[in-house]
Amino acid sequence: xxxxxxxxxxxxxxxxxxxxxxxxxxxxxxxxxxxxxxxxxxxxxxxxxxxxxxxxxxxxxxxxxxxxxxxxxxxxxxxxxxxxxxxxxxxxxxxxxxxxxxxxxxxxxxxxxxxxxxxxxxxxxxxxxxxxxxxxxxxxxxxxxxxxxxxxxxxxxxxxxxxxxxxxxxxxxxxxxxxxxxxxxxxxxxxxxxxxxxxxxxxxxxxxxxxxxxxxxxxxxxxxxxxxxxxxxxxxxxxxxxxxxxxxxxxxxxxxxxxxxxxxxxxxxxxxxxxxxxxxxxxxxxxxxxxxxxxxxxxxxxxxxxxxxxxxxxxxxxxxxxxxxxxxxxxxxxxxxxxxxxxxxxxxxxxxxxxxxxxxxxxxxxxxxxxxxxxxxxxxxxxxxxxxxxxxxxxxxxxxxxxxxxxxx
Numbered sequence: 122x123x124x125x126x127x128x129x130x131x132x133x134x135x136x137x138x139x140x141x142x143x144x145x146x147x148x149x150x151x152x153x154x155x156x157x158x159x160x161x162x163x164x165x166x167x168x169x170x171x172x173x174x175x176x177x178x179x180x181x182x183x184x185x186x187x188x189x190x191x192x193x194x195x196x197x198x199x200x201x202x203x204x205x206x207x208x209x210x211x212x213x214x215x216x217x218x219x220x221x222x223x224x225x226x227x228x229x230x231x232x233x234x235x236x237x238x239x240x241x242x243x244x245x246x247x248x249x250x251x252x253x254x255x256x257x258x259x260x261x262x263x264x265x266x267x268x269x270x271x272x273x274x275x276x277x278x279x280x281x282x283x284x285x286x287x288x289x290x291x292x293x294x295x296x297x298x299x300x301x302x303x304x305x306x307x308x309x310x311x312x313x314x315x316x317x318x319x320x321x322x323x324x325x326x327x328x329x330x331x332x333x334x335x336x337x338x339x340x341x342x343x344x345x346x347x348x349x350x351x352x353x354x355x356x357x358x359x360x361x362x363x364x365x366x367x368x369x370x371x372x373x374x375x376x377x378x379x380x381x382x383x384x385x386x387x388x389x390x391x392x393x394x395x396x397x398x399x400x401x402x403x404x405x406x407x408x409x410x411x412x413x414x415x416x417x418x419x420x421x422x423x424x425x426x427x428x429x430x431x432x433x434x435x436x437x438x439x440x441x442x443x444x445x446x447x448x449x450x451x452x453x454x455x456x457x458x459x460x461x462x463x464x465x466x467x468x469x470x471x472x473x474x475x476x477x478x479x480x481x482x483x484x485x486x487x488x489x490x491x492x493x494x495x496x497x498x499x500x501x502x503x504x505x506x507x508x509x510x511x512x513x514x515x516x517x518x519x520x521x522x523x524x525x526x527x528x529x530x
Contacts (some may be wrong), residue, residue, distance in 0.1 A: 126243070192352035268295040329432045345416050371472035434456065
């Protein structure tokens with residue numbers, strides 16, 4: 122098989138859940154045959170060849186084609202400009218950007234010349250930038266529903282002048298994501314819960330996963346709570362600020378020795394101001410999380426907004442660390458208290474559950490082991506890679522199939 126994989130740039134080591142998903146998809150496709158990769162890279166960024174090891178060719182295109190232009194950014198910054206953007210284009214704000222006919226023609230010619238059996242596009246914004254729609258052999262990883270994430274973010278934000286315009290954009294984003302299955306052979310979502318939102322016959326569920334430790338974790342839990350996540354991601358930032366302001370003080374009042382470890386790149390100024398205060402420690406991006414998993418009595422996923430599923434919950438259970446999450450944070454995962462995942466939305470209840478696990482870490486670890494058994498079968502990247510490879514083989518078309526359902530827009 123000849124395969125083409127399109128992805129935003131991948132750092133090495135991988136820095137976010139989205140990058141981990143893209144890299145594991147690539148590893149699955151490499152099991153099927155020769156893979157060419159088109160990397161949409163930000164100007165000035167160094168390409169990490171380790172992330173694309175094993176590929177036949179790595180082709181770099183500019184990521185600026187999937188980002189808004191300077192004029193669009195300036196317009197977006199004003200209420201009137203944002204309204205004008207909303208009513209003068211059918212594309213949601215998330216899909217704005219320059220219209221580059223040359224890039225689209227180049228990509229269409231590449232596909233026609235190489236006659237790939239399967240084209241796998243890792244993000245809807247990448248497909249949009251390339252102007253690519255193909256109902257015969259293209260698989261689009263839709264990941265999360267962006268309209269769901271934006272809905273939660275809007276509902277939890279204070280009123281501002283352009284908020285009504287953003288709700289208008291939300292309706293456009295919903296309509297856009299609803300149409301994706303009409304444009305591609307398969308569209309992937311992260312959970313059966315997301316499949317039920319906008320069901321279609323060619324939507325396939327491919328879960329997020331984690332790697333199981335090669336050896337049984339040597340756990341020595343202390344009075345430590347752990348948060349892991351990309352802090353530049355708006356839902357993570359919003360949820361963590363809520364946790365630090367409304368939940369953590371109650372935990373510290375009940376257990377003064379409790380410590381909070383926050384691990385993730387790009388923390389906001391507001392979060393950095395908490396570093397070293399009230400038992401909070403911000404560590405930035407960490408490549409090896411093993412020491413943090415060994416010492417944590419529990420991890421927290423205090424999301425108030427988001428879509429899809431969180432990789433950090435299966436990862437925590439894989440290390441036998443129980444989790445306290447909001448319902449949104451645990452959305453889409455078939456894991457509950459019996460498997461070491463407790464869901465609490467009210468600050469007092471969230472704090473109380475954290476305190477219970479801090480006081481009885483062994484009981485939490487026993488429940489997390491039950492969750493680990495489910496993770497090993499249902500949320501294991503090794504098994505998920507096999508599913509991805511099988512999906513690619515299923516969609517692979519004969520080399521002489523005419524390209525009658527391909528459009529470039």
